[in-house]
Amino acid sequence: MREHEDEWADLMRRGNAGDSGAYHRLLKAITPFLRAVTRQRLARAGQPVDQSEDIVQEILLAVHLKRHTWDADAPFSPWLFAIARNKLVDALRRRGRRIFVNIEDFTETIVSEPVAETVPATDVTAHLQGLPRRQRDVLLSIAVESISIRATAAKLAMSEGAVRVALHRGLANLAARLQKE
Amino acid sequence: MDTDHLLQGLATDNDHRERPVGSVLATALMIAAPVSLVMFFTTLGFRKDIATALHDPFFDLKFLVTTTVVISATAISIHLSRPEASLKGWKRLLLIPVGLLSFGIVSEMMMPQRLPWTTRLIGSNSKVCMTAIPLLSLPLLIASLVALRHGAPTRPALAGACAGLLSAGFAATLYASQCTDDSPLFVATWYPLAIGLVTAVGALAGSRWLRF
Numbered sequence: 001m002r003e004h005e006d007e008w009a010d011l012m013r014r015g016n017a018g019d020s021g022a023y024h025r026l027l028k029a030i031t032p033f034l035r036a037v038t039r040q041r042l043a044r045a046g047q048p049v050d051q052s053e054d055i056v057q058e059i060l061l062a063v064h065l066k067r068h069t070w071d072a073d074a075p076f077s078p079w080l081f082a083i084a085r086n087k088l089v090d091a092l093r094r095r096g097r098r099i100f101v102n103i104e105d106f107t108e109t110i111v112s113e114p115v116a117e118t119v120p121a122t123d124v125t126a127h128l129q130g131l132p133r134r135q136r137d138v139l140l141s142i143a144v145e146s147i148s149i150r151a152t153a154a155k156l157a158m159s160e161g162a163v164r165v166a167l168h169r170g171l172a173n174l175a176a177r178l179q180k181e
Numbered sequence: 182m183d184t185d186h187l188l189q190g191l192a193t194d195n196d197h198r199e200r201p202v203g204s205v206l207a208t209a210l211m212i213a214a215p216v217s218l219v220m221f222f223t224t225l226g227f228r229k230d231i232a233t234a235l236h237d238p239f240f241d242l243k244f245l246v247t248t249t250v251v252i253s254a255t256a257i258s259i260h261l262s263r264p265e266a267s268l269k270g271w272k273r274l275l276l277i278p279v280g281l282l283s284f285g286i287v288s289e290m291m292m293p294q295r296l297p298w299t300t301r302l303i304g305s306n307s308k309v310c311m312t313a314i315p316l317l318s319l320p321l322l323i324a325s326l327v328a329l330r331h332g333a334p335t336r337p338a339l340a341g342a343c344a345g346l347l348s349a350g351f352a353a354t355l356y357a358s359q360c361t362d363d364s365p366l367f368v369a370t371w372y373p374l375a376i377g378l379v380t381a382v383g384a385l386a387g388s389r390w391l392r393f
Contacts, residue, residue: 024192143190
């Protein structure tokens with residue numbers, strides 16, 4: 001996946017500079033790659049591949065919440081691989097297997113055709129129910145219904161600042177709950 | 182929730198900016214350091230002859246050693262908060278205090294001494310040293326672990342150990358100003374034992390709390 005390095009690093013830099021569109025494109029670009037690696041690893045560990053989407057979502061949440069640890073002068077792919085590897089090892093350990101993920105798994109993964117989401121993820125949805133009501137409402141409105149921050153604020157009778165805070169806390173909460181399970 | 186929906190949520194949250202780990206760690210230490218300072222000055226305080234002691238190169242060497250421990254461990258902690266970080270090269274930073282202390286031991290050996298080396302090594306403050314350094318380092322250890330949770334250490338035990346090392350280094354700097362045992366042999370024996378204890382606690386705490 002080294003060939004995407006410049007493109008990904010550029011999108012990430014623009015995202016960090018405040019270009020949320022570029023950041024969204026980056027997330028969309030890395031997702032099929034993360035999906036392919038996750039499936040490969042699950043298959044090799046003898047685990048059902050249909051759990052892959054839950055792990056992919058967990059990796060994406062970690063990428064998002066830890067993106068300030070990427071040094072804009074350093075290459076992007078090694079950073080992404082390290083986060084993905086950490087989450088994969090963790091997810092597979094929780095599923096009862098102690099496995100080792102080599103960094104070569106990432107560099108050698110070739111996404112010949114975009115891997116689509118087949119079996120939907122269930123973990124995030126399940127943990128969503130356990131979130132404080134405000135955080136859940138904001139997350140559902142912004143993520144699932146694609147309603148803007150301003151419209152969500154009007155709909156839920158909250159300030160835009162409160163919506164932003166609830167969104168971030170909700171995502172951080174989800175990540176923490178996924179890790180604990 | 183579909184992954185596309187999740188991405189929509191993450192992209193909308195892009196406005197939320199997290200501070201770099203180094204700056205979070207600096208703030209945390211600035212909050213915790215006064216706690217350790219108060220603990221130190223209410224229980225131990227400077228040794229009475231500190232003004233004359235400052236002219237003794239072996240007294241001064243203790244601070245050189247402990248502050249280089251603090252600086253190296255802090256630098257490594259911040260480095261390890263990046264998920265792709267490798268220790269290669271960074272380990273060498275820790276050789277600076279070791280080198281300084283070895284230099285001190287050799288220098289002392291070459292000078293005429295009133296006391297035999299065993300007496301200098303055992304000293305008279307080892308118990309205080311072994312108690313004070315771990316206790317004084319506690320506030321800093323907690324603060325640095327909280328700060329390092331903002332990072333993404335893929336080697337959490339190692340990152341926790343560095344947090345222990347930097348806290349104990351700071352505590353040892355305080356303790357050194359009270360301790361009347363200035364022989365590098367004493368420093369090379371008891372300080373590492375006390376600092377090692379805190380480092381081990383840090384590693385244990387890190388392996389639990391610094392996972393992400």
